[in-house]
Amino acid sequence: PAEQAGADHSAEQPPEKANTADKWSEEKKKNYTERKYLTVEKADEVVWVRARVHTSRAKGKQCFLVLRQQQFNVQALVAVGDRASKQMVKFAANITKESIVDVEGVVRKVDQKIESCTQQDVELHVERIYVISAAEPRLPLQLEDAVRPETEGEEEGRATVNQDTRLDNRVIDLRTSTSQAVFGLQSGICQLFRETLTEKGCVEIQTPKIISAASEGGANVFTVSYFKTSAYLAQSPQLYKQMCICADFEKVFCIGPVFRAEDSNTHRHLTEFVGLDIEMAFNYHYHEVVNEIADTMVQIFKGLEKRFQTEIQTVGKQFPCEPFKFLEPTLRLEYTEGLAMLREAGIEMDFYILDKYPLAVRPFYTMPDPQNPKYSNSYDMFMRGEEILSGAQRVHDAQLLTERATHHGIDLEKIKSYIDSFRFGAPPHAGGGIGLERVTMLYLGLHNVRQTSMFPRDPKRLTP
Amino acid sequence: PAEQAGADHSAEQPPEKANTADKWSEEKKKNYTERKYLTVEKADEVVWVRARVHTSRAKGKQCFLVLRQQQFNVQALVAVGDRASKQMVKFAANITKESIVDVEGVVRKVDQKIESCTQQDVELHVERIYVISAAEPRLPLQLEDAVRPETEGEEEGRATVNQDTRLDNRVIDLRTSTSQAVFGLQSGICQLFRETLTEKGCVEIQTPKIISAASEGGANVFTVSYFKTSAYLAQSPQLYKQMCICADFEKVFCIGPVFRAEDSNTHRHLTEFVGLDIEMAFNYHYHEVVNEIADTMVQIFKGLEKRFQTEIQTVGKQFPCEPFKFLEPTLRLEYTEGLAMLREAGIEMDFYILDKYPLAVRPFYTMPDPQNPKYSNSYDMFMRGEEILSGAQRVHDAQLLTERATHHGIDLEKIKSYIDSFRFGAPPHAGGGIGLERVTMLYLGLHNVRQTSMFPRDPKRLTP
Numbered sequence: 001p002a003e004q005a006g007a008d009h010s011a012e013q014p015p016e017k018a019n020t021a022d023k024w025s026e027e028k029k030k031n032y033t034e035r036k037y038l039t040v041e042k043a044d045e046v047v048w049v050r051a052r053v054h055t056s057r058a059k060g061k062q063c064f065l066v067l068r069q070q071q072f073n074v075q076a077l078v079a080v081g082d083r084a085s086k087q088m089v090k091f092a093a094n095i096t097k098e099s100i101v102d103v104e105g106v107v108r109k110v111d112q113k114i115e116s117c118t119q120q121d122v123e124l125h126v127e128r129i130y131v132i133s134a135a136e137p138r139l140p141l142q143l144e145d146a147v148r149p150e151t152e153g154e155e156e157g158r159a160t161v162n163q164d165t166r167l168d169n170r171v172i173d174l175r176t177s178t179s180q181a182v183f184g185l186q187s188g189i190c191q192l193f194r195e196t197l198t199e200k201g202c203v204e205i206q207t208p209k210i211i212s213a214a215s216e217g218g219a220n221v222f223t224v225s226y227f228k229t230s231a232y233l234a235q236s237p238q239l240y241k242q243m244c245i246c247a248d249f250e251k252v253f254c255i256g257p258v259f260r261a262e263d264s265n266t267h268r269h270l271t272e273f274v275g276l277d278i279e280m281a282f283n284y285h286y287h288e289v290v291n292e293i294a295d296t297m298v299q300i301f302k303g304l305e306k307r308f309q310t311e312i313q314t315v316g317k318q319f320p321c322e323p324f325k326f327l328e329p330t331l332r333l334e335y336t337e338g339l340a341m342l343r344e345a346g347i348e349m350d351f352y353i354l355d356k357y358p359l360a361v362r363p364f365y366t367m368p369d370p371q372n373p374k375y376s377n378s379y380d381m382f383m384r385g386e387e388i389l390s391g392a393q394r395v396h397d398a399q400l401l402t403e404r405a406t407h408h409g410i411d412l413e414k415i416k417s418y419i420d421s422f423r424f425g426a427p428p429h430a431g432g433g434i435g436l437e438r439v440t441m442l443y444l445g446l447h448n449v450r451q452t453s454m455f456p457r458d459p460k461r462l463t464p
Numbered sequence: 465p466a467e468q469a470g471a472d473h474s475a476e477q478p479p480e481k482a483n484t485a486d487k488w489s490e491e492k493k494k495n496y497t498e499r500k501y502l503t504v505e506k507a508d509e510v511v512w513v514r515a516r517v518h519t520s521r522a523k524g525k526q527c528f529l530v531l532r533q534q535q536f537n538v539q540a541l542v543a544v545g546d547r548a549s550k551q552m553v554k555f556a557a558n559i560t561k562e563s564i565v566d567v568e569g570v571v572r573k574v575d576q577k578i579e580s581c582t583q584q585d586v587e588l589h590v591e592r593i594y595v596i597s598a599a600e601p602r603l604p605l606q607l608e609d610a611v612r613p614e615t616e617g618e619e620e621g622r623a624t625v626n627q628d629t630r631l632d633n634r635v636i637d638l639r640t641s642t643s644q645a646v647f648g649l650q651s652g653i654c655q656l657f658r659e660t661l662t663e664k665g666c667v668e669i670q671t672p673k674i675i676s677a678a679s680e681g682g683a684n685v686f687t688v689s690y691f692k693t694s695a696y697l698a699q700s701p702q703l704y705k706q707m708c709i710c711a712d713f714e715k716v717f718c719i720g721p722v723f724r725a726e727d728s729n730t731h732r733h734l735t736e737f738v739g740l741d742i743e744m745a746f747n748y749h750y751h752e753v754v755n756e757i758a759d760t761m762v763q764i765f766k767g768l769e770k771r772f773q774t775e776i777q778t779v780g781k782q783f784p785c786e787p788f789k790f791l792e793p794t795l796r797l798e799y800t801e802g803l804a805m806l807r808e809a810g811i812e813m814d815f816y817i818l819d820k821y822p823l824a825v826r827p828f829y830t831m832p833d834p835q836n837p838k839y840s841n842s843y844d845m846f847m848r849g850e851e852i853l854s855g856a857q858r859v860h861d862a863q864l865l866t867e868r869a870t871h872h873g874i875d876l877e878k879i880k881s882y883i884d885s886f887r888f889g890a891p892p893h894a895g896g897g898i899g900l901e902r903v904t905m906l907y908l909g910l911h912n913v914r915q916t917s918m919f920p921r922d923p924k925r926l927t928p
Contacts, residue, residue: 032747050747052712052889070712098889133860135889171885174711183713187668191658204651206738206900208919209673209721210686210697212926222674223689224697226735227727227923233674233688233697240919243928247638248516248534249647256720257673263691271690274670283496283514396597417928421635425516425562425599436670455672455704459691462676464707464881 030102035072038119042107049074049124050102050132052175054143058093065092066117067103067124071177071314074119076103078126092126098135098143098172104128140169147176149318163450170455170464178318181311182452185304186440188311190255192303193276193434196296202251202278207240209233209257213414216363222261222271233259236433238365239418241279242394245429246421251280258433263459267448268386268438272457276439278391279431286367286377286393289430293391294330294353297381297434301326301351304443312444321445324383326351335375342385350442355379364408365401367393367430377430383442391432398422494566499536502583506571513538513588514566514596516639518607522557529556530581531567531588535641535778538583540567542590556590562599562607562636568592604633611640613782627914634919634928642782645775646916649768650904652775654719656767657740657898660760666715666742671704673697673721677878680827686725686735697723700897702829703882705743706858709893710885715744722897727923731912732850732902736921740903742855743895750831750841750857753894757855758794758817761845761898765790765815768907776908785909788847790815799839806849814906819843828872829865831857831894841894847906855896862886 030048038047054068061080066073078084078092095101105124113120145159146166153160166173173179194204214221216235224231234240236258244252258275278296282288301324304312312323331352333341338354359368359376369375378392395401398419405412405419412419440452450456455464494512502511518532525544530537542548542556559565569588577584609623610630617624630637637643658668678685680699688695698704700722708716722739742760746752765788768776776787789812796817797805803818823832823840833839842856859865862883869876869883876883904916914920919928 030747050891070714100889100891133889133891136887139888168881171707171711172888174708174713180712183669184667186670190668191662194655194658198655203648204654205647205918206650206721208736208921210723210736210921210926225687226926227725229926231926243635244638244918247635248644249638250534257670259674261691272672272674283494417632421928423600424603424636425564425597427514427564427597454669454708457672457674462674462690462693462695464885 030104035067035069035074035119038074038107038122038124040109040121043109043122045107046104046127047107047124048102048104050100053095053097053099053101053135056093056095056097058089061086061089063089063093065095065126067101071180071310072118074122074124075114075117076105076124076126078129083125083127088129092129095129095131096135096137098139098175099131100133102128102130102132139172141165141172143172143176146173147178147318149320163448167450167456167461168464174454177314181314182440182444182446183454185308185311185315185444186436186452188304188308189300189436189439189443190276192300193255193296194253195303196299197251197253197278200251200292200296202253202280203249205237205241205244205249205252205254207234207237207244207254207256209259211239213239213411213418220260220262222259233261235260236275237277238363238433239415241277241431242365242429243418243421245279245281246424246426250427253278255436265459267450268441270437270449270453270456270458273438273449273453274436276434276436277431278433279429281427281429283428286428286430289393289432290332290353290355290379290391291329293389293432294332294381297351297389298326298328298330300439301443315444315446319444319446324350324443324445330381332379350384351382353379353381362392364404364410365392365394366404367395379432381432381434383439384445386438386442388438388442389432389434391430393428393430396422396426396428494568499531499533499538499583502538502571502586502588504573504585507573507586509571510568510591511571511588512566512568514564517559517561517563517565517599520557520559520561522553525550525553527553527557529559529567529590531565535644535774536582538586538588539578539581540569540588540590542593547589547591552593556593559593559595560599560601562603562639563595564597566592566594566596603636605629605636607636607640610637611642611782613784627912631914631920631925632928638918641778645778646904646908646910647918649772649775649779649908650900650916652768652772653764653900653903653907654740656764657719657760658717659767660763661715661717661742664715664756664760666717666744667713669701669705669708669713669716669718671698671701671708671718671720673723675703677703677875677882684724684726686723697725699724700739701741702827702897703879705741705895706829706893707882707885709743709745710888710890714891717742719900729923731914732905734901734913734917734920734922737902737913737917738900740898740900741895742897743893745891745893747892750892750894753857753896754796754817754819754843754855755793757853757896758796758845761815761853762790762792762794764903765907779908779910783908783910788814788907788909794845796843814848815846817843817845826856828868828874829856829858830868831859843896845896845898847903848909850902850906852902852906853896853898855894857892857894860886860890860892 033047051067051069054066057064063078065076078089080086105126107122141161146161148160210231211234222233254277280289335356356375357378362376362378367377380387381389437449437452497511515531515533518530521528527542529540531540542553569590571586605625610625612624674695675698686697718741744753799820820839821842826840826842831841844851845853901913901916
């Protein structure tokens with residue numbers, strides 16, 4: 001019936017009119033079925049689906065569409081016969097890839113598995129099809145190229161998509177099964193981080209990003225015009241999470257953007273990234289906090305393994321890697337011996353801690369090691385050999401803090417309110433900051449943080 | 465015994481040395497008991513507590529301390545006798561308020577309730593006391609003044625603390641039971657927001673804050689120096705959460721800072737606040753999304769009522785107000801009738817929605833009302849008569865979006881990547897942005913958004 005093809009919800013109509021109450025009165029409502037429920041259990045039922053046209057292939061009196069919804073897809077067949085006219089097949093064949101359509105059809109069991117789809121046992125015999133939002137015919141990149149493993153591209157001479165093309169057209173690149181899985185898992189990392197720390201009795205805090213003093217020292221800080229004066233973008237929530245400890249919140253965490261004006265064009269640097277931050281008062285020794293942070297990471301790894309198998313496997317199809325390995329409790333090495341071990345043999349574990357860094361390489365607020373003042377009560381954590389967390393016990397005495405800041409050449413006037421926070425009783429405390437994009441990248445064995453930042457920022461990229 | 469008073473963990477020692485492994489060997493470990501577990505069930509047991517000295521009162525051969533840990537406090541008695549020397553009583557009496565101490569003592573049931581403490585049925589008979597971190601003797605504000613209801617201050621001529629003193633010394637102001645409760649509840653709002661939306665199938669996203677185009681139009685935007693060029697601070701995650709919808713994430717939320725360079729010095733404006741943002745594709749009508757957002761708010765209100773009674777009551781002691789009222793489903797009025805009703809009689813409900821604002825007062829990306837192009841498919845939500853959320857159906861057609869942006873005088877070149885996102889199929893969608901500090905303020909019936917921002921930023925305040 002030509003009616004479907006030319007109906008008022010087709011591509012010819014301005015889409016903004018296609019979705020208002022009067023057009024979709026109750027009796028016209030379609031009972032949408034999510035793609036993932038399209039299984040043999042629905043065989044011979046009539047369903048509606050809203051999906052993108054992933055691929056389209058016309059062949060005589062038939063048109064095969066693959067309909068996609070996020071990571072799921074199903075084959076749909078428009079064939080001349082009782083249900084569809086020649087005109088309708090032509091209409092379907094002309095729908096551009098990536099257009100969003102509403103399709104009504106009967107679910108049919110198929111004899112041979114459809115290997116190219118996630119829903120392999122059924123296909124949809126289409127009775128009606130409406131275009132909800134039409135895509136322009138020329139796509140800046142092809143989704144099938146964007147998910148092709150690089151080795152396959154090289155060996156078989158098939159196209160892959162380079163990083164700048166991906167990032168320039170990020171909205172399309174993010175539609176691939178790989179991207180959907182990466183950011184699904186990333187959302188899971190944040191959730192597991194918070195779940196674990198809430199369980200440990202931590203409070204979530206919100207710290208300001210526009211600040212009057214560079215939190216990690218003067219270099220690498222972005223300047224903001226602030227009415228008649230100027231301010232900085234926080235390089236970390238460091239000073240503020242410590243002030244929350246001085247304000248009796250005892251154990252705090254936060255998730256938020258951090259900004260580094262560093263002209264580093266590497267696979268692991270971004271000018272804006274998401275920091276997962278922790279700060280905790282402790283009773284006896286800063287290792288109490290190190291253990292809590294390490295356990296938080298372990299709970300994240302366990303949770304990902306348990307809840308995100310589909311995502312891990314989806315990413316693995318394009319970017320094969322060894323599954324992530326960790327011990328419990330976490331391997332902790334002292335800096336000096338650790339470096340020696342790494343030099344000699346490498347470390348088999350994907351996740352480990354280096355403890356007791358030289359004081360000279362750490363920020364001014366780092367607690368010196370009372371046994372050896374050339375070293376400090378500080379630590380980094382590593383995944384697959386790359387740093388993902390930097391942390392330390394902090395100086396909690398105003399006088400020592402003043403000395404350390406002076407030693408680092410920091411303008412005391414600018415951090416006055418921070419130093420003053422320690423004058424009215426401050427518990428010993430330690431913490432650390434984790435880079436979300438790095439954790440995502442290294443957990444999945446990817447090779448560039450731009451793959452794990454939805455809209456990455458680096459010295460050369462400000463858009464999209 | 466003088467030993468406790470002069471021990472190597474007392475105030476005379478540099479605090480950074482008081483918390484390292486060698487000082488606190490296993491056999492020296494104290495079995496700390498949290499204040500909230502100090503009840504008659506522990507009567508006659510010996511316990512250790514780490515706490516702040518909240519108040520101190522010496523009286524002949526005795527010294528009464530109130531020890532505080534967050535919102536809990538307990539009375540401690542140091543008395544000359546078997547357990548303490550005259551010297552120790554003197555040492556205790558000289559400990560400055562707000563110092564952090566470790567105290568060992570016997571829990572004793574008291575005959576008469578101690579009205580001034582949360583732990584009313586017991587007191588601690590102190591045997592040892594160490595100063596972990598000494599506070600300077602002159603506090604910039606007194607905690608008891610900071611929690612005094614203003615009416616009481618006025619009527620009885622007792623001191624209260626003005627807002628600037630509080631904010632200048634925020635770390636101390638945040639220690640009050642009121643502040644602890646406010647920010648405990650605020651942490652709960654974020655948690656309930658995420659719980660509810662995760663339950664609804666939303667994905668958490670992270671959007672960039674340094675952007676190349678002003679998301680809400682050119683005015684009121686902060687400029688950042690970005691290497692050899694300049695950029696803006698995001699006034700909202702608007703463009704990016706919509707781009708995530710174009711990228712098939714379907715339903716997304718995010719929590720993050722938003723920045724407004726607005727020279728508004730009112731009780732409800734901040735230059736940096738925390739936005740709770742939602743964006744969802746819908747099938748038939750934007751009211752599907754309005755209902756989801758309203759239900760999210762209702763779930764937050766219910767969750768607060770259920771899980772945060774202590775906090776609500778604690779804040780209520782200083783700032784009495786009517787409990788927050790809401791209907792289910794939420795009252796939704798159209799803008800025109802709503803304004804008339806408000807003018808005539810006021811609205812009894814604390815939470816309601818105004819729908820269908822005039823198009824002219826909304827941002828360029830707002831979907832016009834197809835029935836009446838002077839109006840729009842947009843809405844605000846209100847708590848106790850003040851706006852806490854602004855939202856709308858968005859234009860999802862590149863051509864209409866171009867027209868609307870041009871009409872608003874926006875430089876199309878700057879938002880090119882945003883507009884291009886709608887060229888390759890975009891589902892109808894709607895969303896909204898909620899101000900965390902306003903929700904916290906209005907839920908608790910407070911009167912200034914600076915009370916609900918830990919470190920508020922306004923045109924005149926950049927520190928602490």
